[in-house]
Each structure stands twice: as C-alpha cells, then as structure tokens.
Amino acid sequence: MRVFITGITGYVGSVVAQHFLSQGYQVSGLIRSQEKADQSVKMGISPIIGNLADLSVLEESVRKADGVIHTAISHTPDMERLDVFAVKTMLDGLEGTGKPFIYTSGTLIYNDTFQNVVNEDSDLNPLPFLQWKANQEQEVLAAAQRNIRTIVIRPTLIYGRGGGLVQATIKRTKLSQSANYINDGQNAWSTIDVDDLANLYASAYSRAKPGSLFNAASRELITIKELMTSVGKIVGVDKIVSWSYEDAVKAIGPAAWGSSINQRVSGLRAEQQLQWRPTANSILKEIEEGSYQTNTKIKP
Numbered sequence: 001m002r003v004f005i006t007g008i009t010g011y012v013g014s015v016v017a018q019h020f021l022s023q024g025y026q027v028s029g030l031i032r033s034q035e036k037a038d039q040s041v042k043m044g045i046s047p048i049i050g051n052l053a054d055l056s057v058l059e060e061s062v063r064k065a066d067g068v069i070h071t072a073i074s075h076t077p078d079m080e081r082l083d084v085f086a087v088k089t090m091l092d093g094l095e096g097t098g099k100p101f102i103y104t105s106g107t108l109i110y111n112d113t114f115q116n117v118v119n120e121d122s123d124l125n126p127l128p129f130l131q132w133k134a135n136q137e138q139e140v141l142a143a144a145q146r147n148i149r150t151i152v153i154r155p156t157l158i159y160g161r162g163g164g165l166v167q168a169t170i171k172r173t174k175l176s177q178s179a180n181y182i183n184d185g186q187n188a189w190s191t192i193d194v195d196d197l198a199n200l201y202a203s204a205y206s207r208a209k210p211g212s213l214f215n216a217a218s219r220e221l222i223t224i225k226e227l228m229t230s231v232g233k234i235v236g237v238d239k240i241v242s243w244s245y246e247d248a249v250k251a252i253g254p255a256a257w258g259s260s261i262n263q264r265v266s267g268l269r270a271e272q273q274l275q276w277r278p279t280a281n282s283i284l285k286e287i288e289e290g291s292y293q294t295n296t297k298i299k300p
Contacts, residue, residue: 002026004065007072009036011163017045019198052086062093067100080132091143100149100205103140107154109133112261119266120213144211151208155216156265159283160194162291170231179232179240182248182260185225190217190265193280203274217267218278224259230287
C-alpha cells in the first residue's frame with residue numbers, strides 16, 4: 001500500500017496523491033524544495049527531496065514502494081534527457097517485482113486528428129519535438145516483459161479545480177481583454193476533469209494488466225470557439241473574435257499550434273476494461289459555474 005509519485009506537487013500529481021491518500025495508501029513523493037516538503041507533510045505525504053536528475057534517489061524510492069506513478073515533467077531544455085534517464089532508472093529498480101508503474105503521456109502525439117476520433121489502436125503522428133514522448137511510451141510498455149506491470153495513460157485537455165490550461169487561458173484573456181480562437185474555431189478537443197483523471201490512475205493502478213495503454217478522455221468534445229466564448233463570458237470580455245494562425249503565433253507562441261488542431265479522442269477502452277466512468281461537470285459548466293469563477297477576479 002506504499003505508492004511513490006513523481007510530480008506530486010503538480011496539477012495532476014497533487015490530485016492523484018489526494019485520491020490515493022483517501023483510499024488508505026501510504027503516499028511518498030518527489031519534491032524539489034523544503035518549503036513544499038513541509039507543506040506535503042501536513043497533507044499526510046512523506047516527502048522525498050530531489051528531482052528527476054537525482055537518479056540514486058529515484059532508484060531507492062521505487063525499491064521501497066509497492067508501486068510508482070510518474071507524473072513529473074521538467075519544463076526545461078533538457079526535458080527529454082531527464083525523463084529518459086529517470087524512467088530507465090525507475091524501471092530498472094522495479095524489474096522482476098511485478099509492481100505497477102504508470103507513465104503519464106499525452107494525446108498531442110496523435111497530432112491533428114482532423115474529424116476522426118482516435119483510440120489506442122490509432123497510428124501516432126508526433127511532430128519532431130514530441131517524438132521522444134512516443135518513444136518513451138514504447139519503452140514503458142515493452143518493460144512489461146521484465147515483470148513490471150507497466151501502464152501508460154494519455155490525458156486529453158485536463159480541467160477542473162480552477163487549474164491547468166484553462167486557468168492560464170482565463171488569465172491571458174483577462175489581461176488582453178480579448179478572447180480569440182483561430183480561423184473558424186471549429187476544431188474540437190476531448191476533455192477530462194482532473195478528479196476523473198485521478199480516479200482513472202487509481203483504477204489502472206489496481207486493475208490494469210501489464211503493458212496497458214489508456215487514453216484519458218470523457219465523452220465530451222468542445223470546440224475552441226465554444227471554449228473561448230465561455231471564457232470570455234465569465235471574465236466579462238465582449239471581444240470574442242477570430243484571429244489568423246500567424247497572429248496567434250505572434251501572441252501566444254508555440255501554444256498556437258495546439259489551439260489550431262483537433263484532438264478528438266476516445267476513452268472507451270478505460271471505461272470497458274477498468275470499470276471507470278467520468279462523472280464530473282462538463283468543462284463549460286465548470287468554467288461558468290464551478291471552480292474557475294475565482295479566476296475572474298484577476299485584475300487586467
């Protein structure tokens with residue numbers, strides 16, 4: 001009942017930790033600072049000071065645990081290298097144990113799904129800067145042959161608890177006083193509430209077979225125009241308009257690519273194999289009536 005979580009102070013990792021604590025697990029987590037470590041103790045988490053570059057710390061931590069959940073990502077230029085060596089170290093530490101190891105990936109490695117709804121059997125088409133993530137998935141899934149119960153989870157657009165990309169979008173809209181979508185804004189994304197996602201981690205941790213792969217997606221699709229209209233509504237911005245891809249790149253940089261593509265993703269495999277069901281508010285209801293209301297107080 002001892003689970004070790006990387007990225008435990010992050011948006012996803014913190015909610016996953018809370019769910020496991022509520023189920024009676026002893027939870028330890030990799031934490032970079034003493035201040036955050038002190039805060040985690042108050043939540044009932046056993047902090048382990050370190051980061052993804054501390055391979056000896058990672059190895060010792062996974063050997064002591066009954067299972068591992070990897071949600072950490074280093075938003076630095078050496079992101080790929082850190083993840084590759086961290087995952088290799090953790091898998092080596094788990095080899096031959098049969099213990100669960102969950103790797104967090106993402107649906108952007110499908111690239112633009114256009115009007116197709118993709119599932120776990122669909123081909124990947126990652127852009128060059130995301131190829132390493134697809135490679136990591138294969139390394140993790142192949143490690144099932146080493147008697148590790150490896151699982152890969154690919155979340156779609158995560159929302160809820162007033163956080164994530166939606167929070168950042170609300171802040172940007174409030175500051176710019178303009179809610180923009182690219183071209184006609186009819187490109188659509190699948191979504192997943194962060195608590196439903198944490199429940200999926202818990203279900204996969206308990207039930208998934210070795211070498212399992214799951215998309216984390218509710219049955220809800222939202223167009224970017226719908227999303228930005230909803231964001232504009234709650235922050236009191238009347239200017240909800242289209243802009244070109246080129247103008248979007250100038251304003252928000254690489255994020256423009258994600259805002260311009262479709263991410264239509266099926267999460268039915270998890271529903272069928274893990275007895276998991278997403279039950280949270282829709283993303284629009286959560287924005288307009290739920291946890292994102294506090295973000296409207298941000299001053300421009």
